[in-house]
Amino acid sequence: MTHPPFETKRIRDHVLRVSVGTRLDNSNATAMLELIHRARSEGVRFLILDCQSLQFLSSAGVGSILGAVDGLRQEGGDIILCGLPDQPRRVLEVLDLLEYLAVSPSLAEAEARCAQGSS
Amino acid sequence: MCPDDRALIQLTPGFPEGDARAFFDRLAAVLAESPRQVKVDCSALDRITSRGVGLLWKAYCECASSGTSLLLESPSHGVVRTLSALDLGAFFGLEPAELPTAEYRGGSGAGEYVDAFPATESEVDRALTRFGDYVRGLNMETAMEAELQTLFYEAVTNIRLHGGLTPPQRVEVQFSIGEHDLRLCFKDPGPPFDPTTQKDDYNNAMAAQRGQIRGFGLAMMRRMADEMTYTRESGRLNVLTLLKRRRKAP
Numbered sequence: 001m002t003h004p005p006f007e008t009k010r011i012r013d014h015v016l017r018v019s020v021g022t023r024l025d026n027s028n029a030t031a032m033l034e035l036i037h038r039a040r041s042e043g044v045r046f047l048i049l050d051c052q053s054l055q056f057l058s059s060a061g062v063g064s065i066l067g068a069v070d071g072l073r074q075e076g077g078d079i080i081l082c083g084l085p086d087q088p089r090r091v092l093e094v095l096d097l098l099e100y101l102a103v104s105p106s107l108a109e110a111e112a113r114c115a116q117g118s119s
Numbered sequence: 120m121c122p123d124d125r126a127l128i129q130l131t132p133g134f135p136e137g138d139a140r141a142f143f144d145r146l147a148a149v150l151a152e153s154p155r156q157v158k159v160d161c162s163a164l165d166r167i168t169s170r171g172v173g174l175l176w177k178a179y180c181e182c183a184s185s186g187t188s189l190l191l192e193s194p195s196h197g198v199v200r201t202l203s204a205l206d207l208g209a210f211f212g213l214e215p216a217e218l219p220t221a222e223y224r225g226g227s228g229a230g231e232y233v234d235a236f237p238a239t240e241s242e243v244d245r246a247l248t249r250f251g252d253y254v255r256g257l258n259m260e261t262a263m264e265a266e267l268q269t270l271f272y273e274a275v276t277n278i279r280l281h282g283g284l285t286p287p288q289r290v291e292v293q294f295s296i297g298e299h300d301l302r303l304c305f306k307d308p309g310p311p312f313d314p315t316t317q318k319d320d321y322n323n324a325m326a327a328q329r330g331q332i333r334g335f336g337l338a339m340m341r342r343m344a345d346e347m348t349y350t351r352e353s354g355r356l357n358v359l360t361l362l363k364r365r366r367k368a369p
Binding site: 026056062068070090095096097 | 244247261262265266268269272276280323324327328330331332333334338339343
């Protein structure tokens with residue numbers, strides 16, 4: 001099943017906000033990974049993944065995030081997950097990723113973390 | 120009023136959507152006549168939502184406070200299944216003997232869900248939606264609901280990607296609710312594959328350092344299921360069973 005492309009918004013030069021949509025699974029995990037790599041090549045260091053609408057996160061969806069996070073961190077950036085609902089939160093919890101990944105309760109806090117990290 | 124001091128109220132298809140107020144108006148009018156028993160005709164419903172269950176329970180309480188019993192008449196398998204899974208069947212006069220044997224096994228409160236579908240991406244999506252609707256109707260705790268849906272998707276997606284199935288071969292899924300546990304059973308006619316023998320070397324930091332993008336599904340299944348067993352049935356079917364123990368209420 002094809003899902004709509006992710007909506008993105010450049011908040012600052014180094015910060016990109018991505019609306020994840022309702023699902024991040026085998027159908028769109030590769031597209032997410034490509035989006036992150038492309039953003040990185042364009043100078044983005046911080047990605048805020050807005051997960052407020054995310055109803056289902058699969059192992060492939062986890063891979064699209066985990067596969068890119070270390071590269072961004074080595075460049076002083078990060079991926080920040082924002083507004084995680086129950087199912088994706090539980091998936092990250094069982095994989096011991098809730099503390100490994102940066103998680104913010106709100107977009108405002110996520111943006112503040114990016115501002116601190118890039119200053 | 121029916122004979123023998125009983126009143127009958129009919130539910131319309133889709134209840135409670137657009138029908139809840141009319142239902143309770145009718146119930147109030149019926150209760151004003153102090154019947155001994157109110158029967159609610161459910162023959163128009165093939166299933167019931169959590170909101171519908173809540174409204175039926177409210178009606179049951181209103182009847183009880185008036186000294187009137189409320190019984191369901193002609194409930195479908197779907198309605199019986201949902202109410203039984205919630206241990207509410209007896210309140211509405213549903214006897215275990217009324218449970219359809221094709222869909223229920225294991226005694227009071229135990230239900231079973233069965234589905235079979237081709238291992239294509241779109242069919243897996245549809246099957247997950249069907250299963251999600253079913254599980255939501257059981258009003259489980261949110262974490263359990265999330266884990267069951269995730270286990271379903273990961274197991275079936277693994278079969279879709281690696282099982283080499285071609286139409287008309289299908290994946291069969293059974294979900295059963297027992298007194299102490301929940302069981303998800305997946306059968307597929309693909310080549311033998313025993314996931315329980317695969318090495319579990321998942322490590323979050325190592326995976327990130329390697330830039331790992333695949334191979335998390337089995338780690339998730341192992342951590343979400345309390346037991347995972349595999350058998351090869353009749354030399355032609357992979358049978359993977361995932362068990363989750365029911366948590367006792369605090």
